[in-house]
Amino acid sequence: MSSRRSHSRHSSASRITEEEINELVSKLQMMLPDAPISRNSRVSARKVLQETCSYIRSLHQEVDDLSEKLSELLASTDTDSAEAAILRSLLMQ
């Protein structure tokens, strides 16, 4: 049984089959936000990659936004409030 390892060595005569590529592409497709429920719907690899790029960009943006909001949260936490006490005890673990 051919192994599923696709870590190619430096002998780049790839043993990677088109089937393996398709499998990886459909795995990516399943991770996208509006992944089709039916497994039969075939989206082109090009489209999957395109949407993956958009998805990654939006995730990067979310990290930026959430960092901003968390920064505000840390700043606004009043030293005596109940939330501050909870936050402190959570973070001190």
Place this chain on the structure above:
Amino acid sequence: MQALHFLQALARIARAAPKPAHSARTRQIRHAAYASMAHSSRSSRRTWSRALLHRLRQRQQQRPGRLLTVRRRVRIVTPITSRPEEPARAETLRQLVPGGRGMEYCNLLEETADYVQCLRAQVQLMQTLLDAFSS
């Protein structure tokens, strides 16, 4: 664990005195987010996580306020240019995934899947924290 690492980093940032400016703290949190992703046990063996850590360290060594990262020497491996069977979109993906430029197409797809999963987990973690303390 990704969550633990991030919480510990947040704790350090929260305790910092004197209190940093808002923009500096935002940068630190963002830095902690990506560092936590790279350090999570699942991903520490991945090429993208090593590349990401490398990039983060480079950024830290620069003077604060400089936004551009200077690429000194990323890898010895020459970047793999598009092969005929590779979709043109792979080039953009290579730029988005840390370390993507040196990867074989097949590895790129695998690494992308792992990277996306880590990104999602990090976003969910941060959102959960915000929700927990913003009510």
